[in-house]
Amino acid sequence: MIAATLDSADGIVMTTDPATARERALRALATRQPLDLAVAVVTAHPDDETVGLGGAMARLRNLTLVQLTDGAPLEPDVAARAGFPSRQSYAAARRGELVDALAVLVEGRLARQVFYEIPDGRLADHLAVAVERLVEDLIHVDVVLTHPYEGGHFDHDAAAFAVQEACARLARHGAHAPTRLEFTSYHRLHGLLRTGRFLDDPAAPEIVVPLSAEAARRKEVAFACHRSQAGNLRMFGFGPERFRAAPTYDFARPPGGEAMYGMEVWRGLSRAFAGATEA
């Protein structure tokens, strides 16, 4: 037994309190030990999970994967350039690629898999719905891992917002909210693209987890499963994976990194954030 009374400050009981969950999760990730806590991985696109934590996923024993977009943009020429006759067939192919990758990464062992099926690139247009659904889904887990707010891809930044907002709503309603962690994606710093790293933030210490040979092999095979993304995935290597407790972001301000998608897009994103923030 952990405690005979309710948890400290807010009097809320949880299956595992946030501080303990954060500590246990980061320790398990750092030491490459199995983690039995209920963990949700929330990603913007199919393949983000492979990039960010493909080596660590196998050790998450109670894993829920929440896929926010279907990986297929609305613009028909994108599907055509990827060799698909329609957006729908492109989305179906990406779903299939994800299933293949998960078979490698976690041998299909998922406690739960949820697809929000928002078109790729349009997460900001559906933020209110995404946040509401995340409230419903994240109430069941102890830990949520998602993208950092770093200006790399606007869907990634929207995902970071949606998770922070959903957790904040749960907490405001006096409900169980998971502790928030982050995995790496990509951003631009001093004009250069950086992958597999966080923007430097002394207030948010990170842990660095080298891949074992087996994890690196699994990740490499999983990369290959995302066949339609082979070009993009060449940007990412099989170096250490990094994790950290998620900072509490001020989404009214631009991301810490350069907005790779441009400030005009960020201003639109910012309006979407404001519109989806609960008063």
Added chain:
Amino acid sequence: MSPGGLSEAGAAPRAGWARAGADPVKAVRAAEALRDDGDILGAAAILTELCRLFPHLPYGWRERAILRRRAGDAAGAAHDFARALAANPGDLLTRVQAVRQLAGAGRLDEAQACLAAFVPRTPQQTGRVARLDQLLAYMRHHPEAEASRLAMAIRTSPRHLDAAAVEVRIAAALAEGRPFSLIRLGDGEGAWISDPAEADGRFRDLYRRNRKRILRTWFGTDALIDRRDFLALRERFLATVPAATVVGVTYPERIRHEYGIASPDGVPSCTNVLRHVAPLLDGAGPSFCTHDIHLDLHLSGGLHRLIGAGHPIGLISCHPPLAAALARRPGTRLAAALLVPEEKEFAGIIGATGMPGSHYPEAFGQVIARLRGRDWTGVLWLVAAGYLGKLYCHEIAARGGVAVDIGSIADAWSGKATRPGLADLARYRLGDGQHQGARR
């Protein structure tokens, strides 16, 4: 023959017959459709016409017998079953129905004779006959009078609680920080409560069939039936019964119903539950209520009052949106929520939950691990997790918490009518908590 032909033959077509066409099989289907829509008279009209036109066919007689039995006309049902059997003595389906009709009417010797007159021709028929034979033996060995006596002993016991009393007990346990566990034992649980000598002996085939059926309902497969870990779990389940604070069991009216239809699963399941718990009346064991207490607590407003009383709430269910729906209710503090895969028989009704696995063993192990992670004193857990949910209730109470087995109410709150009793979903809405919970 067309309906017009019927008129030419001098018989005025009755209402509904025109829908049946000239085909006897279509006529039976049309009657079944009417019956399922609640138009009993319309169904009866078709079947009566069918029996008159095709007296040599068993279908009409059999279906009319079933209608008459449901209507409480035992003598009429027996007559029609006899005609059906006379039309086709080798039809096992009719034979089974006739045997159950006779057994349900308490005519066990005639039922036995009726069954003995059938000569099985396939292994499947042999198995079915053996199970029916064991049901008759069970009903002789544990007659309705015995089951009713046990049910009445529980109902009239000072330890039997109505919904209001159960609510008071739960509220007191929460207020005083005492552990509390309310579990309900229905048909599914009853299939796993039995005298080992009976389970492995004279009623073996009957019990195995019932266990396989309920395993398929729960998990979509009966592969667990002989698995040691699952059988070991049964011992843990049995231990939850005397340890519970309140146990919901069947009641005399239900016993009458199950014996009246000679239900192959209902009779042994309900009776075995009563046989198992009745000795607990002699000691300082649990209190009792009906296994429909979850419905009563909802309808009385008791559940809503308890949820809205300010205690932290835990929820175990298969409905992903339900926890957040509870959390949105003013005054409700949803402190923990655990998901379990749905009962596979109801997967179509419940809809996609995103949980690909089975409740046992994977999800079960994860839920138990999370429940064992801390103390639950002062927390009201609503547990909707079937057979395994009894074990969750036990774990919660063992850690100081208050666990209430809410069963299918969670389905109803999620807008899913998984049981016939929930057909009127409007009565079982979760609501916003604003206008619920007032004492009636």
